[in-house]
Amino acid sequence: MTADKSGDMKTTDRKLDRKLILIVQQKLGNDLRWVLPFAYRDDGETMKETANKALVNSCGNGLESIILGNAPCGYFKYKIPKTADGVKMFFFKACYKGGNVKLSDPSIKDYKWVTHDELSEYMKPKYYKKINQFLFE
Template identity: 45%
Template sequence: MATLVRSSLNIFPRFAQRLTAFRAYQSASLATATATESKSVDEKWILASAVCLERYPIIVPPLTEKEERFNINLKKIELERSILCDHELKHLDDLLKKKQTEESDTSHHVEKVGGTADMTEEGKLTAVDMEDAWEREALNFSEGSRETVADQENDLQSLNRKLDKKLYLVVKQRLGEVEHWILPQGDHVENESMRETAERALGKLCGDSVQSKFMGNAPCGFYRNIFSKTIKEKLCANGQKVFFFRAEYSQGDITVSDHVSDYKWLTIEEMAEYLQPDYYKKCKMFMSD
């Protein structure tokens, strides 16, 4: 019988390769199952969802040096390749009418009264008159300051600051017995999607008046927090896995709850002063100015 099997393997080399691969797969599966069964029950993870609530810029940020040079070159190209606009055509038409009027007055020896102030039809503005009016209006215009009162007072709870940058909401939230500066988060419950957990956490921690628009159902980031030995034994869990969901702020005021003692609207650079380094590193991966 053994001789017959060996001869069959010689005849069917592909079958022999598959048989060897199958036996290796069986051994690996058995080893994985044994390792899984030997794991302790305290290696489970607590799932949580956090909200990356961002306020978009309200005004355009100032141009950089490179953008300013590019803008100047773009205007030069546009000027060189452009055709006459309606206002320039009107100016040429005014000059032509002025010349025709002067020639007509000269040929008929008509004396000019009041100079050349009214060179076209009565009550009709010329292109030059329109330019003078625009210039007077421009002189009366004063550009508003990019710095608000909230910027001057360094009010980090105000949304009326850093108008040319994105602001992100961070809260001082109690996790267990310790408070941490983090993005608003809540633990996942059964029969609830991770996005629903994020929406519930935002309303519970910051109040129902805050209106926002969540960007999709998929998380934009992930953070894993491994508990200390004491907390592991207390919660029977190895750590916490936090899934971040991006949301756009619409309107409403923040109302802190019992689990939140403080909140701030910060830029990415300012968040480094409040968040823990490893947590901040993960958040910075899915945030942008």
Template identity: 35%
Template sequence: MAAPRVPQIIRRMSLKLASVGRERVLGNVATTFQKLHPRCLRNYTTPQGQSSTLHSTESTSPKWQLVSAVCLERYPVVSQDRVGIEQEYGNLLETVELENSLLSEHELQVAQHKERMLKKQSGVLEDDDDERELVTALDLEDQYTEEFNKFTPASRTSDTEDMQSVQRKLMDKLVLLVKCRVGDRSLWMMPQDTRQDGETMRQAAERVLLSQCGMQEMWRSRLFGNAPSACFKYVYPPDVQEDRKHKGAKIFFYKARLMSGDIKINANISEDYAWVAPGEMDKYLIPSYLDTVRKFIVPIKSLEQV
């Protein structure tokens, strides 16, 4: 009897897929193909360019160490200074608003009292009991003017050059960087820690805020989202791989905002810390780390910088 055709075998095996397990059917197909076409067996069972022992090599290869990092930002405290067309447009809006605005109750009373005063001086209006009210309204006007002249607005710029002060560069965004020991080197990075068993990556980021930044009250900072903003990975040196049993580290960045107060850095983990503007990061971070960070940190730019 002639051997059955290959398409007929495939059609029969596809019908068996609906009733039996996939592994059993594939085994039957491989056995049948081996009888008909022995040389095609390896091409059928193994994808092109891959070894048949791929699964065993993956199980023995070193794994990546998962790390959660927190990008803690202090948002601008004051708005940017107006420049060029911004100042001109602002002056135009103030002029239009003043022309279209209505007088307040106090301004109406002052105008009425001034008119009554003129009538009184011209003899049209005799003295009455409203004189005390007239004097009080005018005195209030003088008092408001005097208080306004004594008022001095707070400075919109900060004179401090302390990199650890959260009050520097009030018009710009600041990001917290810490200096930690990595092997035999001290590198600047964002606060981070390895994920522990049983916790999610976000829970690890919350633990970093608590243990390394001193955020004992979580309302003082806000962590955004359950998904990280970016990922950065690096391979450990061979001796470190052998010691840690990991190929390298994958760092997942979570964005957070400082809502109030200041931080209290953990000196047992970090050697130093600094509040750095996006334009100053190239002085602290290594190039590969900086390229990843710039993907999710939006700098504050004025019209002059655009």
């Protein structure tokens, strides 16, 4: 494929024999990190609604997907440095139906469609280890 030859990682027309995973490069504190799209849950919002919101807020309305199930497939918790606060991130699986990513959140600087094997090149080790538990090739 042309995308494989050119190294274009912004298209789903690459590695057609493999499952692709959407990652975004987001400003978190003072750092830019590659993460799965996420959003903070608002009061009264279900976790599945938050998962849908995460995709729309991160990728715009042009990306069509289906969130699988009503319960998360995994979670990651961490402490915020220099505070007593902690954060839990819950993950949902989604299937890509079509459309394109149009970054809409100013804290998101870039995105890529990567294979499972490529994920570890972008993620921090602790984060990658946790999400690798529920991502299957």
